[in-house]
Amino acid sequence: MISREERKVNVIAALNKARSMELHAIHQYMNQHYNLDDKDYGELAMNMKLIAIDEMRHCEMFAERIKELGGEPTSDLAAAVVKGQDVKTIFSSDAEAEDETIYVYNNLRKECADNGDILTAKLFDTIIEEEQAHMNYFDNVSGHIETLGDTYLSKIAGTSASTGGASKGFVLNNGAN
Numbered sequence: 001m002i003s004r005e006e007r008k009v010n011v012i013a014a015l016n017k018a019r020s021m022e023l024h025a026i027h028q029y030m031n032q033h034y035n036l037d038d039k040d041y042g043e044l045a046m047n048m049k050l051i052a053i054d055e056m057r058h059c060e061m062f063a064e065r066i067k068e069l070g071g072e073p074t075s076d077l078a079a080a081v082v083k084g085q086d087v088k089t090i091f092s093s094d095a096e097a098e099d100e101t102i103y104v105y106n107n108l109r110k111e112c113a114d115n116g117d118i119l120t121a122k123l124f125d126t127i128i129e130e131e132q133a134h135m136n137y138f139d140n141v142s143g144h145i146e147t148l149g150d151t152y153l154s155k156i157a158g159t160s161a162s163t164g165g166a167s168k169g170f171v172l173n174n175g176a177n
């Protein structure tokens with residue numbers, strides 16, 4: 001039988017894996033936000049920033065749970081940031097990344113439940129739901145770009161990137177949660 005301490009170590013490892021993925025997403029999405037804003041795709045840039053804020057919130061939620069369990073939150077990124085992406089590829093690659101995140105988080109959720117930590121499993125449930133909203137948005141934009149191409153992008157060019165006082169993120173601003 002696995003000891004309580006070993007189970008806790010396993011849960012902390014799962015949380016830190018997820019945290020490193022969130023840290024990568026934050027950096028990736030903020031890089032894309034700056035590039036989209038620089039190319040004058042304000043509406044897309046604004047939503048990318050709000051999604052990055054959601055990821056920041058997730059990162060903090062994982063860190064808080066890690067600390068509750070007596071662990072140390074990682075500051076390592078799961079992967080390198082891809083820079084200089086073309087606007088036509090950003091959203092399809094982000095949809096794929098969110099899909100992979102959902103898959104990994106479902107496995108990490110199971111790992112936590114298997115180690116007797118249903119509270120952390122529920123945390124994963126909450127975050128998976130929000131990642132699904134991100135993936136749906138990215139898929140939607142990617143589909144518009146694929147179907148309408150430059151017509152869709154020209155409609156968005158010149159729109160505002162201002163999030164104003166909106167710091168709640170994409171999911172909370174859009175009522176998806």
